[in-house]
Amino acid sequence: GAVVSQHPSRVICKSGTSVKIECRSLDFQATTMFWYRQFPKQSLMLMATSNEGSKATYEQGVEKDKFLINHASLTLSTLTVTSAHPEDSSFYICSARDLSGGFNKGNTIYFGEGSWLTVV
Amino acid sequence: GNSVTQMEGPVTLSEEAFLTINCTYTATGYPSLFWYVQYPGEGLQLLLKATKADDKGSNKGFEATYRKETTSFHLEKGSVQVSDSAVYFCALSLTNAGGTSYGKLTFGQGTILTVHP
Numbered sequence: 001g002a003v004v005s006q007h008p009s010r011v012i013c014k015s016g017t018s019v020k021i022e023c024r025s026l027d028f029q030a031t032t033m034f035w036y037r038q039f040p041k042q043s044l045m046l047m048a049t050s051n052e053g054s055k056a057t058y059e060q061g062v063e064k065d066k067f068l069i070n071h072a073s074l075t076l077s078t079l080t081v082t083s084a085h086p087e088d089s090s091f092y093i094c095s096a097r098d099l100s101g102g103f104n105k106g107n108t109i110y111f112g113e114g115s116w117l118t119v120v
Numbered sequence: 121g122n123s124v125t126q127m128e129g130p131v132t133l134s135e136e137a138f139l140t141i142n143c144t145y146t147a148t149g150y151p152s153l154f155w156y157v158q159y160p161g162e163g164l165q166l167l168l169k170a171t172k173a174d175d176k177g178s179n180k181g182f183e184a185t186y187r188k189e190t191t192s193f194h195l196e197k198g199s200v201q202v203s204d205s206a207v208y209f210c211a212l213s214l215t216n217a218g219g220t221s222y223g224k225l226t227f228g229q230g231t232i233l234t235v236h237p
Contacts, residue, residue, distance in 0.1 A: 041230075041232075043229045110166075111156075112163060114164070
């Protein structure tokens with residue numbers, strides 16, 4: 001079964017509203033999670049690195065005030081798209097790194113199922 | 121900087137044909153290499169990975185060998201099935217000298233594979 005869970009899987013919101021996407025690691029603690037964005041028929045681009053208990057690290061060109069990231073616990077990171085616009089419609093996906101269990105398992109990066117956001 | 125380049129798609133094959141999807145990379149340090157698959161309407165699933173030079177990753181009949189001399193990680197499968205139709209992403213993650221991934225992934229542009237009966 002999934003070890004990283006995202007919610008909601010699909011969301012439609014009105015332009016100007018905010019929407020929150022959750023990313024949970026289910027059976028391991030993740031001090032670091034990653035948020036990616038995928039435009040239709042394109043590759044995934046890293047948006048930011050979510051650090052438990054501290055500020056997220058954003059990639060160049062990503063608006064930190066628009067894409068708010070909170071990593072308040074070792075198993076949960078949230079991405080909030082504020083004042084959403086139609087151009088924010090995209091597929092957002094998170095990943096988490098499992099460092100438990102020694103070298104062989106400790107190199108494992110798990111992805112969530114992704115969240116489809118449509119802003120109308 | 122780090123980058124991953126995949127062969128352009130889409131790739132269309134008949135069932136039982138041989139598949140190769142080329143992937144080359146540039147990276148500093150000690151990259152681990154991955155192939156991810158994305159089925160229609162779904163998230164990403166790890167298909168296989170290799171963490172050091174000459175390692176071969178394999179899963180579900182797919183294979184890829186980490187070639188440091190050619191900076192490549194080509195994906196191959198001897199006999200594709202209709203159910204293999206998906207988008208395939210090559211990716212790398214930098215690791216420290218001990219082999220632990222830093223966690224960030226750099227993806228190639230993806231290759232759409234369609235397999236016809």
